[in-house]
Amino acid sequence: MTKEQIENGMAETFGMGVHAKLQQSKDIAADIGDSFDCWTVRGLAVPFTLVTPKPGVGNPSVTGIAKLVIGASYGAMRYAAYGCHAMSAVERKRLVTRHIPFVVPGRQVFLPFLGIALRNDGAALARTSLGIAAQRMLLSWLQGALPTPLRDRDAARIGCCSRATAFRALSELAALGLVERTHKVAVFATDAARNYRWLIPSLRRSPIRDALIEAI
Numbered sequence: 001m002t003k004e005q006i007e008n009g010m011a012e013t014f015g016m017g018v019h020a021k022l023q024q025s026k027d028i029a030a031d032i033g034d035s036f037d038c039w040t041v042r043g044l045a046v047p048f049t050l051v052t053p054k055p056g057v058g059n060p061s062v063t064g065i066a067k068l069v070i071g072a073s074y075g076a077m078r079y080a081a082y083g084c085h086a087m088s089a090v091e092r093k094r095l096v097t098r099h100i101p102f103v104v105p106g107r108q109v110f111l112p113f114l115g116i117a118l119r120n121d122g123a124a125l126a127r128t129s130l131g132i133a134a135q136r137m138l139l140s141w142l143q144g145a146l147p148t149p150l151r152d153r154d155a156a157r158i159g160c161c162s163r164a165t166a167f168r169a170l171s172e173l174a175a176l177g178l179v180e181r182t183h184k185v186a187v188f189a190t191d192a193a194r195n196y197r198w199l200i201p202s203l204r205r206s207p208i209r210d211a212l213i214e215a216i
Contacts, residue, residue, distance in 0.1 A: 001052040001083060006039060009105020018043030020050070023076065032068050045114055045178055046189060049073065049080040050103060059084050062094045069100055079113040132206040133159035133169035138178065139208060141188050142215040149185040
C-alpha cells in the first residue's frame with residue numbers, strides 16, 4: 001500500500017484527513033520482516049502504527065497478522081494495527097474474536113484501542129460509548145473550563161456526580177484514547193483535540209449531547 005492509498009482510504013472511511021508517514025526503523029523491520037511496511041498514522045485521537053504488505057505480497061494467516069501487530073506495537077511502543085486492500089469475512093471475524101486491530105481503508109475498520117468498529121455500510125459501532133458524566137467533562141475541556149491535570153474530586157464536581165461515577169466516566173474517556181490516566185489524575189491527550197467527528201456515534205443521548213456535538 002502507498003501513502004496516498006492509506007491517507008485517501010482513511011479519509012473516505014472517517015470523513016476527515018489523516019497523515020501517514022513511513023517508519024524507517026531497523027528494530028521494527030527486524031520484527032516484521034522485509035515483506036511489510038510500517039507507517040505512523042496521525043489524525044485520530046491517538047497516533048498508531050499501521051503494518052501493511054508491500055506490493056505483490058499477500059495477507060499472511062490470522063496468526064501471522066497477530067504476530068505482525070504485536071511485533072510492531074512493541075517495536076514502536078504504541079498501538080498498532082494491520083492494514084490491507086481486502087480481507088475475507090472469515091479473516092475479519094477471526095481477528096475481531098482475537099481482538100487484533102485491522103484497517104481495510106475505505107471499507108472495514110476495527111480499532112478497539114479507539115473504540116471504533118465500522119461495517120461495510122459505514123455505520124459506526126463504537127465499542128465504548130460516552131455517558132452524560134463523560135460528556136460533561138469533554139464539553140468542559142473543549143470550552144477550556146477543565147483543570148489540568150484532572151483529579152477525581154474535580155471530575156466529580158464537573159460531571160455533577162459521585163467519585164465512583166466520575167471514575168467510570170474517566171474510564172470511558174480513557175478507553176477512547178481521549179485521556180491518559182495515572183493514580184487519581186487524568187490528562188487529556190493533546191492529539192485528541194484535532195477532530196472529534198469520529199466520536200459522535202458513540203455519544204449516548206443526554207441533555208448536553210447537542211451542545212457537545214456543536215462544540216465538536
